[in-house]
Amino acid sequence: MSLLRNITSGLRSLFRKDQVDRELDEELGAYLEMEAAEKMKEGMSRKDAVRTVRLERGSLEITKEVVRSGGWESLVDTLWRDLLFAVRMLRRNPGSTAAVVIALALGIGLNTTVFSFVNALLLRPPEGVKAPEELREIWMHNARDSGAQAYLPLTYPDYLYYRDHNQSFEGMLVYDFEPQMVTWNRSGEGQTEFGQLVSGNFFSLLGVNAVLGRTISAEDDQPANPQPVVVLGYGFWRRHLGSDSTIVGKTLMLNGVNYNVIGVRAGVTPMALLQRHWSNAGTFYWSLGRLRARLLGSHCDGRTNHKGQRKA
Numbered sequence: 001m002s003l004l005r006n007i008t009s010g011l012r013s014l015f016r017k018d019q020v021d022r023e024l025d026e027e028l029g030a031y032l033e034m035e036a037a038e039k040m041k042e043g044m045s046r047k048d049a050v051r052t053v054r055l056e057r058g059s060l061e062i063t064k065e066v067v068r069s070g071g072w073e074s075l076v077d078t079l080w081r082d083l084l085f086a087v088r089m090l091r092r093n094p095g096s097t098a099a100v101v102i103a104l105a106l107g108i109g110l111n112t113t114v115f116s117f118v119n120a121l122l123l124r125p126p127e128g129v130k131a132p133e134e135l136r137e138i139w140m141h142n143a144r145d146s147g148a149q150a151y152l153p154l155t156y157p158d159y160l161y162y163r164d165h166n167q168s169f170e171g172m173l174v175y176d177f178e179p180q181m182v183t184w185n186r187s188g189e190g191q192t193e194f195g196q197l198v199s200g201n202f203f204s205l206l207g208v209n210a211v212l213g214r215t216i217s218a219e220d221d222q223p224a225n226p227q228p229v230v231v232l233g234y235g236f237w238r239r240h241l242g243s244d245s246t247i248v249g250k251t252l253m254l255n256g257v258n259y260n261v262i263g264v265r266a267g268v269t270p271m272a273l274l275q276r277h278w279s280n281a282g283t284f285y286w287s288l289g290r291l292r293a294r295l296l297g298s299h300c301d302g303r304t305n306h307k308g309q310r311k312a
């Protein structure tokens with residue numbers, strides 16, 4: 001599913017670039033409007049609110065480039081453009097410079113793309129998180145392997161154990177390693193989006209609030225509450241549901257299951273899901289090896305990091 005999702009999304013970005021760019025513009029614009037509205041509630045004029053948000057968020061064009069560079073299609077597009085550049089240079093100066101021109105063009109393009117990708121995933125703080133500097137990610141360390149398998153992601157049972165026994169962190173949350181492909185029914189037609197399976201404390205530990213309704217809570221993640229719930233992303237809610245302010249409390253059919261919509265949050269992820277088979281022993285998700293737990297520590301100095309490594 002993840003491979004199919006990546007291929008489909010990448011091809012769409014390559015061959016429907018204008019449409020994808022328009023959707024990105026709309027989503028970023030809506031997000032800025034939402035933040036400006038929050039500042040206007042604090043007493044700012046609209047002009048000052050918009051200006052403050054733009055100063056805090058930085059250049060929209062840079063943000064767009066970071067988003068565009070996150071997928072494999074960005075590498076394909078960059079390499080293609082650089083190859084065309086190399087061919088033009090070769091026509092102007094054929095002969096011994098051919099190999100040098102091609103190598104430099106491809107090398108520069110690849111390095112630029114890789115840096116943009118790493119910057120988007122590792123160097124920029126997670127969107128909407130109150131204290132990203134306090135987050136620590138836990139992996140299983142395989143001391144016998146110094147290669148690609150030296151650090152392995154955790155499973156759901158690992159998360160439960162560390163959550164109940166850790167002495168170093170304020171709390172622990174878990175989310176699916178890769179977004180899930182979700183088919184939702186609209187006017188009798190199935191449409192595909194992507195959702196993230198999360199634990200009940202996901203939003204509270206990250207400090208992420210809802211712009212409408214509420215986020216998923218620990219109370220939702222209890223056996224006594226078997227009803228699957230979903231928090232919609234702001235862009236999804238705006239584009240596909242027409243910013244329906246009455247959506248909270250209604251149900252959406254996702255992958256053939258009715259989910260109760262409990263809120264809308266800011267951000268680019270279309271939806272966050274909580275469902276019972278996520279935490280039931282013996283199910284696919286219980287044994288899934290591609291789950292990772294992210295940690296929120298109460299202190300961030302080096303001593304806490306070492307303490308967490310020993311005791312978490």
